[in-house]
Amino acid sequence: MEKIKHKQADFNINIKDQFNLDFYRNKSDDSKMYRPKIIDLFSGAGGIGLGFIEAGFRPIKNFEIFEEANETYNFNFKIRNQILDHSVEKADITDDEYIKSFIKQIQDSKTEVDVIVGGFPCQGFSLAGIRSVDDDRNTLYKNMFNLVEQVKPKVVVMENVLGILSMKTSDGKFVVDDIIDLYEERGYKINFKVLNAADYYVPQNRKRVIFIANRLGKDNLFPEPLCDEKNRVTVEQALKKFEDIVEDVENNHIFTSHKSNTLEKMKKLKYGENLYSSYSDGWKKLHPDRPSYTVKENHGGVNIHYKKNRVLTPRELATLQSFPEDFIFKGSKTKQLVQIGNAVPPKLAKAIACCIKEMLRDD
Secondary structure: OOOOOOOOOOOEEOOHHHHOOOOOOOOOOOOOOOOOEEEEEOOOOOHHHHHHHHOOOEEEEEEOOOHHHHHHHHHHHHHOOOOOOOOOOOOOOOOHHHHHHHHHHHHHHOOOOOEEEEOOOOOOOOOOOOOOOOOHHHHHHHHHHHHHHHHOOOEEEEEEOHHHHOOEOOOOOEHHHHHHHHHHHOOOEEEEEEEEHHHHOOOEOOEEEEEEEEOOOOOOOEEOOOOOHHHOOOHHHHHHHHOOOOOEHHHOEOOOOOOHHHHHHHHHOOOOOEOOOOOOOOOEEOOOOOOEOOOOOHHHOOOEOOOOOOEOOHHHHHHHOOOOOOOOOOOOHHHHHHHHHHOOOHHHHHHHHHHHHHHHOOO
16 A cells, blocks of 8 residues: 655654743733744634744734634734734735735845744545545645745644545645655755644544644654543533533524424433434534544534533534633634634644744754
8 A cells, every 4th residue: 555655753842841831821021032933824713823822922924814713813812912913814825916915024024934834724635525636725735835935934833634644636646745845845854743632631632733844954843742541631621611601602602503303312312422324523422521522613513512412612612622711703603613623722732832942942
């Protein structure tokens, strides 16, 4: 069987001490602290951005075409916490004219970008749906590389689903190999590793492929697990505080109306069983004593509460993604679910950011 020619990285670092610091909440010495600059591509609601901010990084630009996601990003990072110093606007990485204008701004201001991060859209690579080599979303990694090539950040971080490991380009080359070759040809040392968010205090099993590339001549560092299977955060530990909630639209506690026959079916479900056989990735009853199944956008096929006869609210899903309670999602419930399901868990992002900060040390 044909295999990817490049192997996973094995450079791990213990980041427990750094992980426990929170620059997002404690900004008393913010003016004195060195905060590496990042560009946040495919930023969505801000999962990667929040993780990097909590590790002490400063976003100078985000790229996102989804209007409601930009509204969420702006509300949480700029209006409430005054963290951002750039305007949040619709930005399309495939728009050549927009990119040229942005590059000119970077060059004219002589801004040195430390890191470019990006969880480029994964639907084209996803195992959950039909995959096509011709899906335009499958080439967004090349748009990201084009920006990297011109901005020349010290470090690049990319995130994607496991499906990317088996995806090939139109000429039969593994996409992973293509990504690695692109960066190596430009002098970047690049590796990838599969990380499970549950290993970093995220109450959810969510395996993702993480690429790290640097032009510092250093080994790419990946975070050692912060917890093992015995002490992972479970669904009940994460959601118990919400068991008796009433609907609160402003804080994303939005209930879904269920028909009486649906409620009867829910009552009979055992943990791990699906309400509908046609939904292998949704409408599944969560086990209270385990991390959640992967939170996905799922076109409304949200998983079912372990104790209540209802599907989870957007706020509960955001909690399973490790977003803090005061991180508010904008837009309709449907738009909120899309943002939450597509996000990189902030705690996973923070673990990665701690590694990147170590790599940038003494540079």
